[in-house]
Amino acid sequence: MSQFAIASDSIDPSSVPQRKLYTGACIPAVGLGTFGSDRVSWEEVAEAVMGAACVGYRHFDCASVYGNEHLIGHSLRSMMQGGIRREDLWITSKLWNDKHAEEDVIPSCEKTLRDLRLDCLDLYLIHWPFPNTHDPGCDVSSRSPTARPYIHENYMKTWRQMEKLVEMGLARHIGTSNMTVPKLKILLRDAAIRPAANEMELHPHFQQPEFFRFVRENGMVAIGYSPIGSPARPERDRTPEDTFPIEDPAILTIADRLGVHPAAVCIKWAVQRGQVTIPFSTKRAHYLSNLQAAVTAPLADEDMEAIARADRNCRLIKGQVFLWKENQNWEDLWDVNGEITPA
Numbered sequence: 001m002s003q004f005a006i007a008s009d010s011i012d013p014s015s016v017p018q019r020k021l022y023t024g025a026c027i028p029a030v031g032l033g034t035f036g037s038d039r040v041s042w043e044e045v046a047e048a049v050m051g052a053a054c055v056g057y058r059h060f061d062c063a064s065v066y067g068n069e070h071l072i073g074h075s076l077r078s079m080m081q082g083g084i085r086r087e088d089l090w091i092t093s094k095l096w097n098d099k100h101a102e103e104d105v106i107p108s109c110e111k112t113l114r115d116l117r118l119d120c121l122d123l124y125l126i127h128w129p130f131p132n133t134h135d136p137g138c139d140v141s142s143r144s145p146t147a148r149p150y151i152h153e154n155y156m157k158t159w160r161q162m163e164k165l166v167e168m169g170l171a172r173h174i175g176t177s178n179m180t181v182p183k184l185k186i187l188l189r190d191a192a193i194r195p196a197a198n199e200m201e202l203h204p205h206f207q208q209p210e211f212f213r214f215v216r217e218n219g220m221v222a223i224g225y226s227p228i229g230s231p232a233r234p235e236r237d238r239t240p241e242d243t244f245p246i247e248d249p250a251i252l253t254i255a256d257r258l259g260v261h262p263a264a265v266c267i268k269w270a271v272q273r274g275q276v277t278i279p280f281s282t283k284r285a286h287y288l289s290n291l292q293a294a295v296t297a298p299l300a301d302e303d304m305e306a307i308a309r310a311d312r313n314c315r316l317i318k319g320q321v322f323l324w325k326e327n328q329n330w331e332d333l334w335d336v337n338g339e340i341t342p343a
């Protein structure tokens with residue numbers, strides 16, 4: 001593992017845009033994703049976390065299911081020994097689907113904290129609203145024999161434990177991920193501590209304008225995952241209909257004119273739209289240029305409009321492996337009719 005040292009070409013972290021949460025805390029608008037998509041080794045991801053800190057990243061999007069938090073913990077420890085203050089870092093982690101039971105939530109967060117070598121997370125999310133799991137590397141047809149639908153009463157039991165984490169000082173904020181408007185509406189109705197952020201798929205080919213607006217109008221920060229269109233995502237998350245935002249003609253035209261990679265256009269669009277964005281990369285040139293995209297000249301209004309028109313409503317991370325009964329379609333996970341899909 002390399003040591004933390006500010007790189008000569010690093011970006012000043014204070015120049016990176018921030019979003020304010022309802023507590024007044026600020027989250028950097030660009031963070032490094034840490035899911036290796038079952039392809040990149042845990043060690044490489046932990047090394048990228050360190051390298052990203054050296055070039056100016058202060059926000060890292062982690063999860064216990066990514067399997068690498070114990071190694072990322074070494075990177076975080078080294079960067080703090082190298083002079084980065086804890087309060088200048090933003091660390092998110094997520095409760096995995098097999099830990100929704102009331103007695104599992106707090107120990108699971110404590111395990112993440114031990115692995116990451118932290119006393120407190122800045123944000124802890126419920127990773128999926130379903131308690132359904134899958135094996136790493138499984139294919140799209142894989143289903144857990146114990147899979148269940150969304151049951152609000154059960155989700156609220158999990159949420160109450162998440163609230164306890166805030167009361168215990170183990171998480172500064174709690175939030176949701178892979179939710180829908182109808183599920184969030186009843187969570188907002190019943191929560192004692194409201195979700196501060198919702199993590200959701202967001203890129204130029206899946207802009208989710210109504211849901212994005214709902215999240216923000218209800219006082220949550222929208223954290224967009226797979227901002228580049230997740231070109232290396234696992235096989236289980238691929239279908240023949242999928243499209244590629246970094247091959248979109250509108251994105252390519254803008255990238256050509258600006259002399260940047262299409263990924264940089266996706267990042268600029270995300271930041272300008274008001275999202276937090278968490279691109280993944282283990283390549284220094286890539287994660288550096290992704291952060292640079294957020295601090296260099298913004299896109300013109302016409303470019304933002306051209307990208308708005310490029311939306312294909314193409315969800316890439318469909319979540320088929322979380323379906324709970326035979327003969328279902330992945331759309332059943334996403335309440336596309338505006339109501340929670342019946343059990």
Ligand SMILES: NC(=O)c1ccc[n+]([C@@H]2O[C@H](COP(=O)([O-])OP(=O)(O)OC[C@H]3O[C@@H](n4cnc5c(N)ncnc54)[C@H](OP(=O)(O)O)[C@@H]3O)[C@@H](O)[C@H]2O)c1
Nearest residue numbers: 033034035225226227228229230232263279280281282286
């Ligand atoms: N909450 C959830 O359920 C959820 C779901 C999915 C993802 N996430 C989070 O979101 C993060 C990002 O999503 P993602 O990994 O699916 O997709 P992504 O960030 O859209 O795409 C990552 C891929 O893009 C490539 N890339 C990145 N920057 C590039 C650049 N400047 N030029 C060319 N290629 C570039 C990377 O390859 P190289 O390594 O070769 O650069 C990598 O293969 C994850 O790591 C994870 O933290 C959360």
